[in-house]
Amino acid sequence: MTTLxxxxxxxARYIPEVGTIAGxxxxxxxxxxxxxxxxxxxxLRAGQLVGSTYQTIGQTEQLxxxxxxxxxxxxxxxxxxxxxxxxxxxxxxxxxxxxxTPNPSGERVPDELFARAAAHYDERxxxxxxxxxxxxxxxxxxxxxxxxxxxxxxxxxxx
Numbered sequence: 275m276t277t278l279x280x281x282x283x284x285x286a287r288y289i290p291e292v293g294t295i296a297g298x299x300x301x302x303x304x305x306x307x308x309x310x311x312x313x314x315x316x317x318l319r320a321g322q323l324v325g326s327t328y329q330t331i332g333q334t335e336q337l338x339x340x341x342x343x344x345x346x347x348x349x350x351x352x353x354x355x356x357x358x359x360x361x362x363x364x365x366x367x368x369x370x371x372x373x374x375t376p377n378p379s380g381e382r383v384p385d386e387l388f389a390r391a392a393a394h395y396d397e398r399x400x401x402x403x404x405x406x407x408x409x410x411x412x413x414x415x416x417x418x419x420x421x422x423x424x425x426x427x428x429x430x431x432x433x
Contacts, residue, residue: 278426280433282419283432283433308402315363316369316406317329317409318334318337323375328421328431346358369387
């Protein structure tokens with residue numbers, strides 16, 4: 275069996291502020307405005323969209339710890355036709371896809387999608403969802419370039 279190794283070592287060795295940034299973004303998104311389950315569903319979908327094993331495994335683990343069913347976790351990849359999600363979760367997943375998927379024929383988040391999101395989330399909640407997507411996007415290059423070890427605990431996910 276091959277031992278998994280990250281491509282780069284822990285960034286905190288070189289840029290100690292990374293820990294501060296990570297902690298601040300965690301605190302900002304887990305502010306109680308949006309359920310943690312929705313946050314992890316959105317971030318799981320984002321990880322799937324960008325092809326990050328590290329992020330998909332991490333978010334799957336968070337959802338399992340929160341007591342989510344395997345059906346809901348597995349169905350995130352096909353959420354549009356899965357019966358397991360609320361309307362609010364669906365629009366959050368759609369918003370995530372809109373932000374992360376290029377749209378050659380127009381803007382990524384059209385007014386119609388924003389209006390549907392605003393029907394389920396107030397401004398504080400919409401800002402929180404925006405930051406949830408921004409936070410996972412902050413870590414996308416880290417996950418794809420450095421390739422931290424999937425499933426390893428923070429602090430142990432770099433070789």
